Amino acid sequence: MILELDDVGVTFTGGPPWARTKVYAMKGVSLTLAEGEILGLVGESGSGKTTTSTVALGLRRPTSGSALFEGKPFPKRRKALAGRMQAVLQHPQWSLNPRMRVGHCVAEPLVVLGGTTKDEVTERVLATLGQVGLDASFAQRYPHQLSGGQRQRVSIARALVTRPPFVVFDEAVSALDVSVQAQILNLVKDLRAEFSFAALFISHDIGAVRYVADRVAVMRHGEVVETAPSAVFFGTPEHEYSRQLVEAL
C-alpha cells in the first residue's frame, strides 16, 4: 500500500479557552491507496477533501488515528520524503512562483532531491516538459506568459519530474475551462499509463472523477460515506448521498 489512513480524525479548535469551539474537519476517515491506483475523492465544499489531502501529504498531523505512507509513519524531517510524493494544487495563478522561470520551477523537486548534475537536471526538465505537451521554449518563460491550462501542465511536469510513486491532485482541473479540463484529464490518464503513479484525485466535479479514477470515495461533513470501485459506484451507488451525486451527473 502506498497510503493508508486508518480512522483519521482532524479537529480544529478556535476561540478562547473558556468558550472553545471545535470543528471536525475529518471524522474516522479510513482510506487506502494501492500502487498505481487512482482514488477519486468527491464531496461538496467543506466536506474535508482538502484536509484529507494535507494529511495524505503529511503536511498536517491527524488529531486521532494513524496515517502511513509506504507502510511507515510520516518522518519528522520532510527531506526524507523528497521525490517520493508531489502535489498539483488548486489555483493555476498561484501554483507557480511568478519570479521563477518555468524551467527552474519544474527543476525544483529534482534540485531539492539532489544527486543529479546540472546537465541531467536540464535534460530531465526538458523531457518532462515534452511529456506534458510543452516544447523546450517554455522553460525560459515566466508564469505570467502562460495560459491557465499551460500553467497546470507545468505544475504536473513539476510534480512528475522526480517520478514519484504518489501524487495528489487537489482540484487540479476545477479552475480551468471545460475544453482545457478534458485535455488535462487526458494528460493525467496518459501519464499514469506511462509512469504508473498512485494518485489521490480530489474534485467536486464528479464527472472528472469518473473519467480518471479507478476507485471513488465520497466525503460528506468530514466522513467517508462510501468507497467503491468506479464501475460499481457509477452503476449502483449505495449511499443515499452518492445516489444524488450520480443522478446529478
Add this chain to the structure above:
Amino acid sequence: MTGWRKADWLTRSGLVCLAVLVLVTVVGTVFGIGGDPDAMVGPRLAPPGGEFLLGTDELGRSMLPRLFEGIGTTLLLSTVAVLVTAVLATLLGVAAGYYGGWLGEVVLRLVEVLYSFPTIVLAILVAAVVGPGQTATMCSIVLITIPLMTRVVRAAAVTVSERDYVTSAVISGAGWPRILVRHLLPNLSGTIAVQGTYALSVGILVEGGLSFLGFGVQPPQSSLGALIQQGSTYLLTAPWLVIVPGIVLIVAVLAINVFGDGLRDGLEPREARSLV
C-alpha cells in the same frame, strides 16, 4: 527602461527631483563648490546673491556649502537607518509571517509596544539614553520605522506563504533556506522596496525634528534639521536661513513619497494595496 515608460508623470518627477537633489549634493560636496562649510568667510547674515549665493549665517559661514553638507548628512543618515530597518523588519516580518506560532506573537507584541510611542517622544528617549548625535538619530529612525515595516512585511509574508508554490516546495522537501531565498524574498521585495521609500521620508522628518530640538546632529556639522534650527533664531531678520533648507526638506520628502506611490502601483498587486 520599461519601468520608466510605464510610470506616470508624478512618479517620474518624484524620481527626477530626488536624482537632481542627490546629484547636486554629491557634485557640490566633492568639488567643494562654495568653499569650506565651516570657514567664516563673509559678513554675518548676508542676504543671498553675489559672492554668497545663498547668503551667510550668523557666524559668517557661506550657506551654500553648508546646505550641501546638510542634505548629504540628512540623506546619508536616513538611508543607512532605513537599510538597517529593512533588513531587521524583513527578518522579523518573515519570521512572524512564515513561522507564526509563539515567535510570531512575540514579534508582533514587541512591535506593537514600539508602535504605541509617539514618534518624537521615542526619538527624545533614544537621544537621552544614547546621547545626542548621529548615533541617536539613526537609532531613532530605525526604532520609529521598524514597527510599520515589520507589520506590512509580516502581512505580505503570510499571504505569500499560503500560496501553492510555497506548499509545493514544502511537499518537494525544500528546506527553509531555499523557501526563504527562492520563494519568499523575491515575492516580498516589492513590498519591502515600497515600505523602504516611506520609511526614508519618515527618516528625513525624524532627523529634521530631532536636530531641530537639538538632540540630533551636533554643530558644527550641519544637517537639514540643524540648519533650520540655527536659522530659526534669525527668522525675521534673515529668513533665507530657514526657507532654503526648509524647501529642500519639503521637496525631498514629497519626491520620495510620490516616487514610493508610483513604485507601489508598479510593484504591488492590487489585492495587497489595502495593506499599505
